[in-house]
Amino acid sequence: MEPLISFLTTPFLGTAAWQWFAFLTIVLAILAFDLGVLHRKDHEIEVRESLLLYSGYFTVGILFGVWVWFDRGSASALEFYTGFLIEQSLSMDNVFVMAMILSFFGIPRLYQHRVLFWGILGVIVLRAIMIGLGAALVQEFEWILYLFGVFLLFSGVKMFLSKGEEEHKDLSQNRMVGFIRRHFRVTDDLHGSHFFVRLPDKTGKVVLFATPLFLALVLIELADLVFAVDSVPAIFAITQDPFIVYTSNIFAILGLRSLYFALAALMHRFVYLKYALSLVLIFIGCKILAHGLGIHIHAGISLGVTFGLLAGGVLLSLYSTRKSAA
DSSP: OHHHHHHHHSEETTEEHHHHHHHHHHHHHHHHHIIIIITSSOOOOOHHHHHHHHHHHHHHHHHHHHHHHHHHOHHHHHHHHHHHHHHHHHTHHHHHHHHHHHHHTTOOHHHHHHHHHHHHHHHHHHHHHHHHHHHHHHHHOTTHHHHHHHHHHHHHHHHHHSOSSOOOOOGGGOHHHHHHHHHSOBOSSOOTTOSEEEEEOTTSOEEEEEOHHHHHHHHHHHHHHHHHHHHHHHHHHHOOOHHHHHHHHHHHHHHHHHHHHHHTTTGGGOTTHHHHHHHHHHHHHHHHHHHHTTOOOOHHHHHHHHHHHHHHHHHHHHHHTHHHHO
């Protein structure tokens, strides 16, 4: 018993192992309930169900932040909520990309939740690797935070000055899609909710084929990696605690994926959200650089500014597009 207690209390990346296990247990339990109970049978998710799912995930995230408050103090809780808000906001652009990918492969709404659900499992692993690597770099080379700051500042300015409507390349020309099609057997048609099926090849031998559902899953995972390049440094700019960075990331992504079915139909109305997100990146970049000059911005101020910019962008967008919505 003593070796087990010793193992569970051993710090891992600055946090006791039992807290990491507790967090992963919560996440896996939620996902098991989602797939095993709520979505045991494939069905089309309407806006109302999407909002209810999001409210559930959002509530769990908020309650986890309350536990962080009591366990680690108000400063850590504010950092958690700021990271939680930033990740959800920066990932909203990812909703448009996911919608484009699912549309390109002709994935019906009936099976879209299945793709997004299994995509979350990939995110849990990939974000763990990215955040672990980032934490190791920050701990070894503290000056890398200032590189994050410059990068975020540049990304924010670039996003602000970019055109309102970005042109997206034809996914048929995507290198990863081409690689998979060249090196693996891929069916042209869907086969229900299956990622892989066994079919006869040209010789008549029954072999394993990937379906377009699997290709969509791969591209969504790659899209998340691309968007993480902005969001992970942004949260490291708020806190260098890997536990806070990782947990806020995962809870935010869980909520956003469940909100996808409501957001995908409304993304055209968030016309000013891009500018709000760019200002958030610029603010965070300036926050890091200001810290290097001895100017410390309180976590509460960071949360307030982030929330204010995003709320302003959303409200202004909804107001300006009210006629088209009607």
